[in-house]
Every structure is written in C-alpha cells, then in structure tokens.
Amino acid sequence: MTLMTAPQLQTTRSCPYAPPAEHEQLRDQEAPTKVTMPDGQEAWAVARLEDIRTMLADPRFSSDRAHPGYPTLVAQRPRPGTFRPVLLTMDPPEHGPARRQIVGEFTVKRMAALRPRIQEIVDEHIDALLAGPDPADLVKALSLPVPSLVICEMLGVPYADHEFFQSCSTRMLRRTTPPEDRAKAAEAIRDYLRDLIAHKRETPADDLLTRQLGKYDDPEDLVGLGFLLLVAGHETTANMISLGVVTLLDHPDQLAALTADPSLTPIAVEELLRYFTIAEFATSRVAKEDVELGGVLIRAGEGVVTLGNAANRDPAAFTNADDFDLERGARHHIAFGFGPHQCLGQNLARLELQIVFDTLFRRVPSLRLAAAVDDLPFKDDAAIYGLYELPVTWSAR
Numbered sequence: 001m002t003l004m005t006a007p008q009l010q011t012t013r014s015c016p017y018a019p020p021a022e023h024e025q026l027r028d029q030e031a032p033t034k035v036t037m038p039d040g041q042e043a044w045a046v047a048r049l050e051d052i053r054t055m056l057a058d059p060r061f062s063s064d065r066a067h068p069g070y071p072t073l074v075a076q077r078p079r080p081g082t083f084r085p086v087l088l089t090m091d092p093p094e095h096g097p098a099r100r101q102i103v104g105e106f107t108v109k110r111m112a113a114l115r116p117r118i119q120e121i122v123d124e125h126i127d128a129l130l131a132g133p134d135p136a137d138l139v140k141a142l143s144l145p146v147p148s149l150v151i152c153e154m155l156g157v158p159y160a161d162h163e164f165f166q167s168c169s170t171r172m173l174r175r176t177t178p179p180e181d182r183a184k185a186a187e188a189i190r191d192y193l194r195d196l197i198a199h200k201r202e203t204p205a206d207d208l209l210t211r212q213l214g215k216y217d218d219p220e221d222l223v224g225l226g227f228l229l230l231v232a233g234h235e236t237t238a239n240m241i242s243l244g245v246v247t248l249l250d251h252p253d254q255l256a257a258l259t260a261d262p263s264l265t266p267i268a269v270e271e272l273l274r275y276f277t278i279a280e281f282a283t284s285r286v287a288k289e290d291v292e293l294g295g296v297l298i299r300a301g302e303g304v305v306t307l308g309n310a311a312n313r314d315p316a317a318f319t320n321a322d323d324f325d326l327e328r329g330a331r332h333h334i335a336f337g338f339g340p341h342q343c344l345g346q347n348l349a350r351l352e353l354q355i356v357f358d359t360l361f362r363r364v365p366s367l368r369l370a371a372a373v374d375d376l377p378f379k380d381d382a383a384i385y386g387l388y389e390l391p392v393t394w395s396a397r
C-alpha cells in the first residue's frame with residue numbers, strides 16, 4: 001500500500017502577474033487542503049479570502065514563528081532560539097500593549113506631516129535619474145533609495161549606512177541563502193542597531209527610536225522593533241514601487257487614465273497592492289487549539305500557510321479578479337494583512353506609493369521599459385516579491 005503524501009507547496013509564480021496555478025486550484029477546492037512545506041512538514045493551505053480573514057481575527061491562531069508547527073518557507077527550519085518575539089510574532093496578551101506603544105508613530109495625521117519631505121526626496125531622486133545615464137536601473141535610482149531614506153529619517157538611522165542594511169536584508173530574505181548566512185545577516189543588523197540605540201541613549205535626537213527609549217525594560221525589545229521597522233520599512237515599499245511602474249507601463253491605457261486624473265492614484269495603489277500581494281505568506285499561523293476553519297478541523301499545533309496572492313484573486317470577493325483594474329477601488333484585500341497584526345506601516349506605504357507614481361509619471365511622461373517584462377529579474381526566490389533590477393529609458397522614440 002502506497003501512502004498518499006500532501007502535494008508540495010509551490011512558491012514560484014506562474015508568470016510575473018499571477019500566483020502559481022496550484023494556488024488557484026487549492027483556492028477553488030471546497031475546503032483548506034494539506035500541503036508539504038519546503039522543510040518536509042505538512043501544513044494546511046488556506047487560499048480563500050473569507051477563510052484567511054476569519055483566521056487572522058481568531059486569537060486561537062498564533063503568530064509565534066518559534067513554534068515547531070509554524071509553517072516555514074525554507075528547506076531547513078531556523079534553529080531554536082533564532083526568533084526573539086517582535087510585534088510580528090507576538091500573541092496576546094503581549095502583542096496589544098507592545099503595538100499600542102508604537103502605533104502613534106504611524107497615524108494618518110503623522111504621515112500627512114511627512115508628505116512635504118517625502119515629496120522632496122522623490123523629486124531629488126527623479127532629478128538625479130534624469131541627470132544620469134539613459135537607460136537606468138529604476139530600482140537603484142528610485143525604488144530602493146526613496147523608502148530607505150524615508151524610514152532612515154523616521155527611525156534616526158544614518159542613511160550613509162544604507163548599503164550595509166540593504167545588503168543584509170537581501171541576503172536574509174532570499175530563501176536560497178544558507179540558514180547560517182541568513183542568521184548572520186539578521187544578527188549584523190541587530191548588532192548595528194544595538195550600537196545605534198546605545199548612542200541615542202547618550203545623544204538623544206528627535207526620531208522614533210529615541211522616543212521609544214523609555215518604553216522598554218529590555219533593550220533587546222527596542223532592537224527587535226528597530227529591526228522590524230528598518231527591514232520592512234524599505235523592502236516592501238521598494239518592491240511595490242518597481243512592480244507598480246512595470247504594471248502601469250505595461251498597461252498604457254490605464255496609465256493614460258491615471259495621468260489624466262491623478263485623483264485615481266489612491267485607488268490605483270490599492271489595486272496594485274491587491275494585484276501583487278508581495279508578502280503573500282506573511283500571514284501564516286499555527287493553531288493553538290483545535291479550530292474549525294473553512295469546513296475542516298485544524299488540530300492544535302498544526303500550521304496554516306496562507307496563499308495571500310490567490311486569496312486576493314478570489315472570484316468570490318473580487319469581480320474579474322485576475323484583471324488589473326485601475327478603478328476597482330477595493331480595499332478589503334489582505335495585502336497588509338488583517339486583524340490585530342495588520343501592517344503597522346500601511347499609511348506610510350500608501351503615501352509613498354502615491355507620491356512616487358504621481359510624480360514619476362508627471363515628470364517623466366516618456367518613461368518606458370528598456371527590457372521585455374518576461375526578461376526582467378523578478379524575485380521568485382525571495383520572501384518579499386519584487387524586482388532585483390528595472391531597466392527603464394525615457395529618450396524620445
């Protein structure tokens with residue numbers, strides 16, 4: 001008798017604009033199905049939007065990445081002790097108070113106050129782009145430096161050190177990086193932040209890290225917060241800028257509508273976020289007790305891997321879900337997660353994306369891709385989807 005094993009989870013998108021076909025098949029089944037993760041462990045795959053939102057609002061599912069049942073996307077599980085609880089991995093009752101300590105730094109009002117400075121940063125980088133060689137790599141010229149500089153100024157991290165932390169985060173987020181190298185890259189950023197925070201205790205400044213100094217009994221908790229905000233604060237938005245530019249340039253009719261009416265930009269940003277769902281597995285969980293979800297019983301200790309990109313293409317939730325529709329206006333997507341762990345920096349990300357798209361296409365109307373979409377180096381091997389390079393040109397045809 002041959003034992004049936006759960007199918008292997010696919011992590012590579014079927015094309016730059018679509019989730020793996022296997023994820024869509026899993027979504028179209030009647031209930032969550034077990035899959036085999038890269039480390040050989042089985043987990044429940046959940047791909048319907050309603051089921052994922054239900055799970056993310058249910059405290060019986062844990063965010064604890066140190067739990068042996070938590071689904072991991074790498075072939076070798078991180079060794080015990082690798083994870084120290086940060087906001088992303090905390091459960092109640094610790095999570096609520098920890099989040100409330102920092103959430104005030106990311107209110108809509110506070111983000112609106114940053115708009116002039118973000119606009120200035122974007123304009124400076126577009127000036128440099130236009131003054132430099134043509135064609136150019138938009139990742140290096142705009143996508144990566146803009147959110148990196150913004151989050152550095154917010155946190156009080158010297159931007160002069162950007163090559164160091166960008167290099168570390170790239171190594172850390174690549175699934176193909178050996179586990180020991182990922183751990184070294186993460187610890188290098190933590191060591192850097194330990195020294196920086198110690199300096200801020202001696203020389204306080206008007207920045208987020210300084211304002212948080214008195215709120216943590218254990219200095220390592222502030223190091224963990226700084227680590228999360230620094231890495232997530234530049235990686236996610238940088239990748240969305242690049243992917244958004246590619247998509248808009250590849251849909252010239254919708255780009256023309258956007259440039260003709262910039263009031264469409266906020267809903268265009270929502271559609272791009274839904275369309276790509278770049279951190280599609282970030283909302284995975286592990287059951288703390290037996291829970292019924294989507295018609296199946298998930299036992300305590302079993303992992304749940306969320307197929308966020310397929311869920312954001314769920315035809316039960318979105319009409320013509322596989323189409324990129326500039327005017328869709330749907331904000332019930334889960335690109336920023338859902339529930340208590342919904343992305344802390346979503347207001348900042350939305351603001352940066354709106355300013356970049358409005359400014360770039362207004363100031364460089366002749367911008368176009370300098371390579372075919374299928375030839376672009378998409379991040380199929382990374383925990384956060386995006387582009388390693390984006391060659392563009394703006395010369396007259």
